[in-house]
Amino acid sequence: MKLHTAARAPNPRRVEMFIAEKGITGIERIEVDLLKGEHRREEFQRLNPAVQVPVLELDDGTMLAETRAISGYLESLHPEPNLLGRTPRERAEIEMWDRRVELGLGFAIRDWVRHSHPALAVLEGRQFPDYAQVQAARARAHARWLDQELAGRPFIAGTRFTIADITAFCALEFARLVKLSPAAEGLQALQRWRDAIAARPSAVT
Ligand SMILES: N[C@@H](CCC(=O)N[C@@H](CS)C(=O)NCC(=O)O)C(=O)O
Incomplete structure (x- = not known):
């Protein structure tokens, strides 16, 4: 998996904290420079037409955007520690x-x-x-x-x-x-x- 991210931006940081809390390793990071407008380039728009980070690129080529959706996906793969609720x-x-x-x-x-x-x-x-x-x-x-x-x-x-x-x-x-x-x-x-x-x-x- 690859995480298209921007180091200081708040939504990518939410995903990074979620990953760290779960102790998930092995996700490659691809830094997108928002202030240079890299997310507005055509190649990034193809990944996420909403032109925002974070985007989690799965090994089968699926692009998951939206912090909450990415978090839900990661919690399904790594249920513990639970961060989204059990009951x-x-x-x-x-x-x-x-x-x-x-x-x-x-x-x-x-x-x-x-x-x-x-x-x-x-x-x-x-x-x-x-x-x-x-x-x-x-x-x-x-x-x-x-x-x-x-x-x-x-x-x-x-x-x-x-x-x-x-x-x-x-x-x-x-x-x-x-x-x-x-x-x-x-x-x-x-x-x-x-x-x-x-x-x-x-x-x-
Ligand atoms: N609803 C999205 C929001 C993502 C978002 O707002 N990302 C910001 C960085 S924190 C962004 O990429 N902004 C680019 C821009 O505004 O041009 C999510 O939950 O992931």
Whole structure:
């Protein structure tokens, strides 16, 4: 298998953390330079018409895009440690939280960064600073919600580490580009959780 990836981008990082948590080895990495527009070249568009990384290329030539789909595939091949849930109820709860943190926190942070950070202007084409500020407020509101949740439990989706922790952590890591810090926002539970996840070997880039 080959992973078409971009080292510092948040969705490839989610897949890398997932792979590291599972201890999967033997996947070749093919680095795609997003800032140079390599993903917009014709040869990459043939791999993923959505022109995004990550893409997992299987040995039979199948191209799997979408972080959640890639993660599901890898979990099917390597069930342990389980990151997506075992029982129907647990699977649903983990997916619920994973979607909440991706759509609520991750998308807001993505657009905040992409519409305000000078280095990402090349990807966005045109940046809208007002839109970035609206997304900043959304991200902060979601972070406050997570802080309340994490005051009562150790992980995003419950009592054990799951994909939802990976998704939320990678989003918060990306937010360092706009200097969002849970501690500076007074979000102590979120900061404690973030520091605990950062200490996992899978979080080291
Ligand atoms: N829904 C996709 C999103 C992938 C995505 O947004 N990838 C970003 C890097 S984190 C990308 O390739 N961006 C290229 C661009 O915006 O031009 C997934 O879950 O994998």
